[in-house]
Amino acid sequence: MNNYDLKGRVIAITGATGGLGRAAAQALRGRGAKLALLDLDLEGLDQQAATLGQPDEVAGWVANVRSLDSLETALAAAAQHFGGIDVVVAAAGVATQESMESMSPEVFERTIDINLNGVWRTFRAALPHVKRRQGYLLAVSSMAAFVHSPLNAHYCASKAGVWAMCDSIRLELAQFRVGVGSLHPTFFMTPMMDAALQGPCSALVWNNHQGLWKFVALEQVVAALVDCIERRRDTVTVPGSNSLVAKAPGLLRRIIERIGFDTDRVAKAVREQANPQEAG
Template identity: 65%
Template sequence: MSKYQLKDKVVVITGSTGGLGQATAQALRDKGAKLALLDLDLNKVTQQANDLGGNSVVVGWQADVCSLASLETAMASAAKHFGKIDVVIANAGVGNPASLEHMAPETFERTIDINLTGVFRTFRSALPYVKETQGYLLAISSLAAFVHSPLNTHYTSSKAGVWALCDSLRLELKHLNIGVGSFHPTFFQTPMMDAVQSNPAGKAVWNGNTGIWKYVAIETVVSELVEGIEKRKDIVIVPKSNKFVANAPGLFRNIIELIGFNQKQLKQTMQLAEKHD
C-alpha cells in the first residue's frame, strides 16, 4: 500500500489539549496536516490552535465526547471550515486507579462513557465526512486492552472495548475503503500518568513504573502513531516489542501477572488502595 500522505489532510483530534493530544497535534502539523482540535475548554483549545499556526491551518472547537450532539456540531463546523475531514483521532480519555469495591459507581460509569462510548460518539459523528474522503479513523486504546491489571477494572474494560469496537467497525467500513485502527501504547509520561503516580496505590501497582512497566519516550509513542496513520494500520503496538502480548491475549497473561504482580506486592497495593479510597 502506498503511503497515506498527510500534507493538507484534515485531521480531527479529540482531547487535543492533553499530553498525547498536544504532542500528536504538533507532529501532524510538522507533516503539513491541517487540524481541527476538539476539547472541553474553549480557551485552551483556541490558544493551542493559535500556537500551532492559526485559523488557516488549525482551528479549535469546544466539544464534549460525552455528547453526540456536541461532537456532531463540532464535526460539521470543522468540515465547513476546511471543506472536508480525512482523519479522525479519538484521543479523549481518563484513568485513575481504584478498586472496584471502593470506587464510586460514577467513576466506573464516567470512565466507560469517556473512554469507550466517547469513541463511538466520535466515530459516529465523523462518518458522514470520512465516507466522502475514504479516510481513516484511529482510536487511542492502550496496552491495558491486553494486560488487565488490578485497580483498573474500569480502565481495562474501556480500553479492551475500544479494541473490539475498532475491529468490528473495520469490517463494516472495509467496502467503503475507510480504514479503522486502534492504538495501544504502554506507559509514557503525561499529566494523567503523573496523577496515577501521585496515588500511592497507583504507584504501588505499577512498581513506580520500573521493570516491565517502565515508561517509553513520548516521542516514540507519537512517531508510531503518525506512522500508523500514514500506513492506515489496523493496530499499532508501542513499543513494537509488546506485539507478542497483544497478538496473543491470554497466552502470556499468567506470565505477566507472575512477573508484574507478585502476591506480596499485590496485597500491599490493595491495602494502599483501601486507605486511599
C-alpha cells in the same frame, strides 16, 4: 494502504489540549496536515491553534465526547470550515487507579463513558465526513487492552472495549475504503500520569514503572500515532516489542500476571486505596 500523504489532509483530534493530543497535533502539523482541534476548553483550544498555524490551517471547536450532538455539531463545523475531514483521532480519555471495593459506581461509569462510549460517539459523528474522502479513523487505546492490571478494572475494560470495537468497525467500513486503527501504548509521561505516580499502584503494582512496566518516551508514542495514520495501520503497540502480547493475550496473560504482579503488594495497594490514612 501505505504512504497516505498527510500534506493538506484535514485531521480532527479529540482531547486535543491533553498531553498526547497536544504533542500529536504538533507532529501532524509538521507533516503538513490541517487540524481541527476538539476539546472542552475553548480558550485553551484557541491558544493552541494560534501557535500551530493560521485559521485556514488550524482551528478549534468545543466538543464533549460524552455527547453525540456536541461531536456532530463540532465536526460539521470543522468540515464546513476546511471543506471536509480526512482523518479523526479519538484521543480523549481519563484514567484513575481504584479497587472495585473502593471505587464508586460513578467513577466506573464515567471512565467507560469517556474512554469507550466517547470513541464510539467520535467515530459515529465523524463517519459521514470520513466516508466521503475514504479516510481513516484512529482510536488511542492502551496496552491495558491486553494486560489487565489490578485496581484498574474500569480502565482496562474501556481500553479492551476500544480494541474490540475497532476490529469490528474495521470490517464494516472496509467496503467504503475507510481504514480503522487502534494505538496501544504502554506507560508514557503526560499530566494525566502525575496522579498515578502518587498512588499505591505505581510503587506496589507497577514496581515504580521499572522493568516490565517502564515508561516509553512521549515522542515514541507520537511517532507511532503518526505512522498509524500515514500507513493506515490496524493495530499498533508502543513499543513494538509488545506486539506479541497484543497478538496472543490469552496465551501470555497468565505468564505476565505471574511475572508482573506480586500478590502481597497488590493486596497492600488495595488496602491503601481503601484506607489511605493507614498508608505508611
